[in-house]
Amino acid sequence: MPTVVLIGTGNVAHHLFRALKENIIQVFGRNEQALREFSESTSTTSSIDELVAADLYLLAVSDDAIKEVSRQFSHVKGLLAHTSGSVPISQLSSERKAVFYPLQTFTFGRDLNFSTIPICLEATNKEDYGILEELANSISKSVYRINTEQRKKLHLAAVFANNFSNHIFQIAMEICEQENVDFDLLKPLIIETINKIEHLNPIDAQTGPAKRNDIQTMQAHLEGLQDPMHKKIYQMLSKSIRKSHEEKL
Amino acid sequence: MPTVVLIGTGNVAHHLFRALKENIIQVFGRNEQALREFSESTSTTSSIDELVAADLYLLAVSDDAIKEVSRQFSHVKGLLAHTSGSVPISQLSSERKAVFYPLQTFTFGRDLNFSTIPICLEATNKEDYGILEELANSISKSVYRINTEQRKKLHLAAVFANNFSNHIFQIAMEICEQENVDFDLLKPLIIETINKIEHLNPIDAQTGPAKRNDIQTMQAHLEGLQDPMHKKIYQMLSKSIRKSHEEKL
Numbered sequence: 001m002p003t004v005v006l007i008g009t010g011n012v013a014h015h016l017f018r019a020l021k022e023n024i025i026q027v028f029g030r031n032e033q034a035l036r037e038f039s040e041s042t043s044t045t046s047s048i049d050e051l052v053a054a055d056l057y058l059l060a061v062s063d064d065a066i067k068e069v070s071r072q073f074s075h076v077k078g079l080l081a082h083t084s085g086s087v088p089i090s091q092l093s094s095e096r097k098a099v100f101y102p103l104q105t106f107t108f109g110r111d112l113n114f115s116t117i118p119i120c121l122e123a124t125n126k127e128d129y130g131i132l133e134e135l136a137n138s139i140s141k142s143v144y145r146i147n148t149e150q151r152k153k154l155h156l157a158a159v160f161a162n163n164f165s166n167h168i169f170q171i172a173m174e175i176c177e178q179e180n181v182d183f184d185l186l187k188p189l190i191i192e193t194i195n196k197i198e199h200l201n202p203i204d205a206q207t208g209p210a211k212r213n214d215i216q217t218m219q220a221h222l223e224g225l226q227d228p229m230h231k232k233i234y235q236m237l238s239k240s241i242r243k244s245h246e247e248k249l
Numbered sequence: 250m251p252t253v254v255l256i257g258t259g260n261v262a263h264h265l266f267r268a269l270k271e272n273i274i275q276v277f278g279r280n281e282q283a284l285r286e287f288s289e290s291t292s293t294t295s296s297i298d299e300l301v302a303a304d305l306y307l308l309a310v311s312d313d314a315i316k317e318v319s320r321q322f323s324h325v326k327g328l329l330a331h332t333s334g335s336v337p338i339s340q341l342s343s344e345r346k347a348v349f350y351p352l353q354t355f356t357f358g359r360d361l362n363f364s365t366i367p368i369c370l371e372a373t374n375k376e377d378y379g380i381l382e383e384l385a386n387s388i389s390k391s392v393y394r395i396n397t398e399q400r401k402k403l404h405l406a407a408v409f410a411n412n413f414s415n416h417i418f419q420i421a422m423e424i425c426e427q428e429n430v431d432f433d434l435l436k437p438l439i440i441e442t443i444n445k446i447e448h449l450n451p452i453d454a455q456t457g458p459a460k461r462n463d464i465q466t467m468q469a470h471l472e473g474l475q476d477p478m479h480k481k482i483y484q485m486l487s488k489s490i491r492k493s494h495e496e497k498l
Contacts, residue, residue, distance in 0.1 A: 063466065086469065103437070104438055104441060105438060105441055105445070107454070112441070117437055118434045118437060142434070142437070144431075150428040152469075152473060153424055153425060153430060153473065154428075154434060156424055156473050156474070157421040157422075157425050157432075158421070158435060159470060159483075160421040160483075161438055162441075162442045162456070162457070163458075163459060163486075163490065164417050164482075164486045165414045165417045165418065166445075166446070166454055167455065168410070168486075169410060169414065169446055170450075170493065171406075171409050172406040172407070172409040173406075173451055175402055175405055175406040175409065176402060178402055179398055179401075179402040180399070181395065181402060182393075185391070185393065186407060187447070188352070188353060188365050188391070189352055189354060190410050190446075192353060192361070193354065193414055194439055194440060194443055196354070197439075200356075205356070205415055206412065207411070208411070210412060211412070214312075217312065220335065220401075221405045221408060224401060224402065224405050229488070229489050229492060230489075233489060234409075237412075237413045237416055239478070240420075240478050241412065244416070244419065
């Protein structure tokens with residue numbers, strides 16, 4: 001089993017630490033306070049000089065820190081991997097570069113089952129890919145070889161799938177609150193929306209006034225929306241649904 | 250147990266028929282071909298003269314047909330209820346008016362567990378409400394008293410929660426396809442998005458570049474989007490997320 005030094009002490013680092021506990025031989029971090037939370041279970045350091053030898057150095061820092069932090073680890077003999085969806089592999093300054101990207105939204109303190117989280121891997125040579133793959137297979141059933149271009153698109157698609165859908169749910173909640181209706185009433189509908197796309201392509205699962213071009217209902221909905229931004233979103237998404245279905249015909 | 254005559258033979262009628270099989274004593278429909286599918290399990294008719302006496306006449310027809318069809322049933326002694334989210338109770342022409350609105354997206358041929366589907370009820374008098382409530386309680390654990398104004402907002406919120414989120418997932422799928430990435434990789438993320446809002450208010454569950462005001466990432470995402478409509482949606486939803494979080498601060 002590959003040995004791992006985890007670099008970083010934030011939210012993603014915490015989740016990776018829980019998943020890779022048996023492989024991690026050291027946690028490196030600048031913030032000594034944050035480091036203390038790891039020190040019960042493994043060795044920790046905030047000094048580059050105390051870094052131990054490992055098969056893999058796993059960089060769990062924010063996207064804009066990757067380039068800078070990776071420079072400090074450019075001398076390591078092991079493989080250096082970042083964990084970001086949007087950063088190209090080329091931003092790493094080590095000789096042996098890799099990416100170990102778990103495609104999930106991580107919430108502080110919320111335990112996740114890693115076995116169902118897709119892990120997207122990239123490495124610049126075959127043996128290094130083997131190390132990543134062994135590690136990923138030990139924690140997840142969904143391991144994929146994904147290059148930098150694909151990962152960029154995946155990350156962009158994830159913004160729609162998570163950030164934007166979540167915001168749409170927030171708007172739905174605000175609309176309910178205007179008439180003192182409990183948002184919980186919509187939860188079975190939201191769950192069924194997801195269940196449907198397990199079996200159907202979203203374009204075939206689409207229903208509603210925009211798909212039917214039911215102008216009367218859409219007009220009534222627009223009048224019912226109080227926030228001008230919500231009106232614009234309603235119009236834009238309805239237009240986009242219409243366009244998709246006209247193209248499909 | 251209240252007896253029911255079901256009016257309509259479409260998608261929603263089929264789902265209600267399965268749920269209320271033990272109460273339904275007759276199905277009424279214009280389309281004799283469609284009616285035949287019900288005739289194995291109950292009595293059917295397409296003639297108003299053959300209508301039997303029942304506690305409740307349940308109108309499962311399209312929104313724009315409710316007013317017209319309800320006129321044909323204005324003489325019935327039982328309670329007349331429509332099943333629509335967006336139509337006011339006042340559009341019914343019977344003396345005893347009601348609404349029995351199951352808040353769910355119904356797909357033809359896809360069996361649903363009614364016990365978790367919220368049923369929104371409205372009636373113009375107390376005894377009639379009692380009949381609706383008895384019927385609703387017999388099939389669902391989530392029964393709510395919802396007036397016409399609340400139901401209108403709920404229906405509008407449901408367009409966001411279902412139609413718009415589904416369209417957002419379709420866009421995510423199209424983005425994946427541009428780089429031959431399997432949309433299935435996003436499904437654990439989508440499921441976790443929903444799981445999170447079981448415990449957190451969506452505004453507190455929000456993450457991503459728009460929330461962080463990470464202009465560099467948003468710029469890179471906009472460049473990665475090929476469809477001008479997707480660019481506009483990205484900009485509009487990002488702006489709306491920013492606005493929500495600035496107001497929250």
